[in-house]
Amino acid sequence: MQSKKTHTTPLDTQWLAQFEPLGAFQAHQFFSNVKGGLSTIKKSFLSDEIENPHFEYIDINPSDLDEKKQALLDLKKELLKSEKNEVVQSAYEWKIDEKLTELKLLQAVLQNDMETFQKTNESLYGSPAPDLFAHSLQVIHHEIQVAQNPDHADLMHAATDLKEKLPPLSSTKTEIALPSKTRIESIKVYVQKQLQLLLGEAYESLQEGIQAKKNYSNVELKALFQSVLGHLNANDWTVIAHDHSERGVFSIDQGKKDIHIPERVYPAQRVLELVAHEIGVHVVRRLHGDRAPLKLLSIGLDRYTRGDEGLAATLEDAIKPELHDFFGLDRYLAISLALGLDGKKRNFRQVFEIMKSFHIFRGWQANLPSEKIPELAQEKAWMNTYRTFRGTNGQQAGFCYTKDMLYREGNIGVWDLLANVPTSNVEDHIETLLLGKYDPLNSRHQWVMEQLG
DSSP: OOOOOOOOOOSOHHHHHHHHHHHOOOGGGGGSOBTTOHHHHHHHHHTTSSSSOOOOBSSOOHHHHHHHHHHHHHHHHHHHHHOOOHHHHHHHHHHHHHHHHHHHHHHHHHTTOHHHHHHHHHHHHOOOOHHHHHHHHHHHHHHHHHTOOTTOHHHHHHHHHHHHHSOOOOSSOOOOOOOOHHHHHHHHHHHHHHHHHHHTHHHHHHHHHHHTTOEEOHHHHHHHHHHHHHHTTOTTOEEEEOOTTTOOSOEEETTTTEEEEOSSOEEHHHHHHHIIIIIIIIIHHHHHHHTSSSGGGGTOSTTOHHHHHHHHHHHHHHTSSOOOSOSOHHHHHHHHHHHTTTSOOOOHHHHHHHHHHHHHHHHHHTTOOTTTHHHHHHHHHHHHHHHHHTTSOSSOTTOOOGGGHHHHHHHHHHHHHHHTSOGGGHHHHHHHHTSSSOOTTOHHHHHHHHHHO
16 A cells, blocks of 8 residues: 555656647546536525526537547557557557547537437446346345334334335345455455554554544645655645535545545544545555556556446455445445336436435434434435436436446455455555556456566
8 A cells, every 4th residue: 555666667658648638537527517507506406496407518628529539549540550569559559449438428418419428438337237236225125124113213214215215126136245354354454554654643643533533624634644645755746625615525636636625524434444545545556657667557547447446445445343335335326226227217306316315314324413414415415416417418317427336346346356365465465456557357457467567
């Protein structure tokens, strides 16, 4: 998890210098600014002034798309003609093709062509698996069953309401086992050791904070993150603490090397998990990629997100007090409901109402203050649903952005990958997974890493 210095002469300095200005974008970055303002649309939706939001994306410039497309095609032609190293040529060809597909996605958004949007989107990120959707429903229905407690009427009422809105369970049970306690413990030992190195004296302070149930503000979290980045010699990274009106989701901009921390209360345990997830994986993989023989690993091989988020979630899982489920249940559920994996395609409003009931149930389940549950559930449901329908016009059922399902699929995949690694090799195996931004579940990426040695 720590950043390690390497002294390898890069194989692709020329290609990265040409590619990065053209291809360091992510399609979802163009979905934040909408005509009329997202906050205004959100307010109208939550107050029931409108049935569904209408999204028109104002940052997509058609001439810019055309210019980028032609420049990427020209770069690909030059690459295939002049690059003799098979690994370098293949890695960049795959990456260029991915960006050309993202440009096609953005073109479909611009033209309000939802059929092409959906096909292109699923060619990039895939579509949810029926068995994993079925398993996700099993997890929720089991929680609902456990919640049938006459001594907790509000929880029972929330459970009943959610059950009525969810699709019914399949008669066939889907088995996806959580990792063994032995495997979790072996990874926990590694993560804790690395966190002590990253945090220094702050590690013990956080442990004391966990015992004392201490909370941290985003400003305090910013100072802590800056300290950790200093330990990594990552002084070109910037940490930004936002107020509530600016940003609702914790995120990292790999291109700009920015870490965005929304305004909320962060319990000490959550702070530790965020350091492991955001810095211990996302930042460290970027730093290792900067020093790798293939510098493309700094910004990511094509379609690396599943492995990147899967590994981050797995290391976060290992230090949780208890692991009840894999990461990203709410996101996978929302996407599956929108696409109608149960046979009923849903629009924005229909998905939102189910997700609101889901988060109300989870609020009572977590013993949150009763007066805060409705507002918190509404905010979480909006974020789930917006992330699911971003890129679409927001008006139609059955069209959505499937990228967020990769969190859950990646988490399950990485746990499976680590399941049979001998305990004595766990540390070395994880260090290999941190060598740059690639997907260890992707056979093409495995080949690249094997060739690089």
